[in-house]
Amino acid sequence: SGQINPESGKVENSNGSYQKRFRDLEGLYEDADAFQQMLPEWSDQVVYEVQDHRASEQPGDLIYGTTVMKPGCVGLEFFMTRGHQHQKAECAETYFGLTGEGVLLMESPEGDIEVKEIKEEIMVYVPPYWIHRSVNTGKNPFIFLFNYPADSGQDYGIIERNKGMRKRIISEGKEGWTMIVNEQYGEVE
Ligand code: PAN
Numbered sequence: 001s002g003q004i005n006p007e008s009g010k011v012e013n014s015n016g017s018y019q020k021r022f023r024d025l026e027g028l029y030e031d032a033d034a035f036q037q038m039l040p041e042w043s044d045q046v047v048y049e050v051q052d053h054r055a056s057e058q059p060g061d062l063i064y065g066t067t068v069m070k071p072g073c074v075g076l077e078f079f080m081t082r083g084h085q086h087q088k089a090e091c092a093e094t095y096f097g098l099t100g101e102g103v104l105l106m107e108s109p110e111g112d113i114e115v116k117e118i119k120e121e122i123m124v125y126v127p128p129y130w131i132h133r134s135v136n137t138g139k140n141p142f143i144f145l146f147n148y149p150a151d152s153g154q155d156y157g158i159i160e161r162n163k164g165m166r167k168r169i170i171s172e173g174k175e176g177w178t179m180i181v182n183e184q185y186g187e188v189e
């Protein structure tokens, strides 16, 4: 057991972590010009950090941890995670909001879309097979807890090959967000 700090996302007994910096996230956002304009200032800055606890990778075991996401936008599009389907795609996951606000953008293999708002004390279930990506739609850090099977793995290739997910989450008005079609989806080079 161990403490999880809801304000910092610190997982007391974590045994692994990684950071994604702005420069690592090229190609994720619709507005490539806006990305290039931000690059000099943002390059080294951490957009999100994952800390987790892995007991083992045995089937039946669980991985838990937190993601801490900075607020911000590239053009109109909010900062987001790379997103993935699980490598063992039949593996489900839960997300639980700790601080700030965001959404979980989910897409089924049939192309159905679900967007679930996450904030403090809100639990979201990611069904088997669904691609998922989290988005910080707020003005503060967005922090959530996750739990998923230890042998699940992540497949990032599916999003790379499709040029993203079918939809994008952008800011609207002062505080809001809206979903738009990803015009680059499925584009062939
Ligand atoms: C989460 C995510 C984490 C970072 O632990 O891996 O929020 O997002 P990306 O993996 O898409 O960069 C999870 O969904 N694990 O399966």
Ligand code: ZN
Binding pocket: 084, 086, 093, 132, 148, 154
């Ligand atoms: Zn996942």
